[in-house]
Amino acid sequence: MNVFSFVNAFFSDSAHWHGYDGIPARLAEHVQYTLEALALAAAIGLPIGLVTGHYGRGGNALSLVATAGRALPSFGLLVLMTTLLGFGMLPVMIPLVVLAVPPILVTTYEAMRSVDPSPVDAARGMGMHESRILFQVELPVALPLILSGLRSAAIQIVSTATIAAYVSLGGLGRYIVDGLYQRNYEKVVGGATLVAVLALVTLALFWAVARVAVSPGVRRR
Numbered sequence: 001m002n003v004f005s006f007v008n009a010f011f012s013d014s015a016h017w018h019g020y021d022g023i024p025a026r027l028a029e030h031v032q033y034t035l036e037a038l039a040l041a042a043a044i045g046l047p048i049g050l051v052t053g054h055y056g057r058g059g060n061a062l063s064l065v066a067t068a069g070r071a072l073p074s075f076g077l078l079v080l081m082t083t084l085l086g087f088g089m090l091p092v093m094i095p096l097v098v099l100a101v102p103p104i105l106v107t108t109y110e111a112m113r114s115v116d117p118s119p120v121d122a123a124r125g126m127g128m129h130e131s132r133i134l135f136q137v138e139l140p141v142a143l144p145l146i147l148s149g150l151r152s153a154a155i156q157i158v159s160t161a162t163i164a165a166y167v168s169l170g171g172l173g174r175y176i177v178d179g180l181y182q183r184n185y186e187k188v189v190g191g192a193t194l195v196a197v198l199a200l201v202t203l204a205l206f207w208a209v210a211r212v213a214v215s216p217g218v219r220r221r
Contacts, residue, residue, distance in 0.1 A: 030162075066103075075163055078092065082167050107146060143213060173191065
């Protein structure tokens with residue numbers, strides 16, 4: 001059987017559309033893991049990136065942190081966290097957040113530093129407070145690049161959240177792990193296909209958000 005036959009067999013099996021191990025349930029779990037990890041990573045990366053980018057300080061330190069975060073193997077970190085903390089959501093969230101923070105952090109910093117300094121200087125000359133300059137002058141211009149960092153982080157989380165299945169949690173990785181154990185390659189290919197489709201849907205959602213949130217004048221730049 002080829003890959004397409006496996007995909008067709010997996011999705012045409014009605015047993016895969018019902019119950020706790022059905023596609024809707026596993027997809028909902030995977031989306032939940034992704035949203036939680038992305039929210040935590042954004043809560044860490046965005047404020048630091050915005051403030052350091054606004055003041056133009058700490059760029060080298062951010063690059064060092066981002067490089068260290070990217071160098072850590074997610075699966076190895078999962079095993080270490082599970083050994084230290086036991087089974088549960090926390091050992092899964094830690095490697096996903098560590099994976100997602102660097103692209104958000106670095107991209108946000110670079111986005112803020114790429115803003116034309118002329119309107120920023122003019123805003124300061126008018127007596128605007130630094131917080132208003134950040135959110136009303138710099139952020140609207142930097143938003144497309146910031147969204148690209150969030151998009152990159154979201155895609156990485158979607159792809160990597162399959163590791164949750166290795167510590168007895170759910171998500172789409174359940175099909176891949178269980179399929180390998182059972183030598184059921186329909187499950188393996190079906191789970192991998194679902195992850196790929198979810199990644200494409202995530203790309204489409206960020207494209208739609210950018211169309212709505214980014215000013216047309218900024219998009220044309």
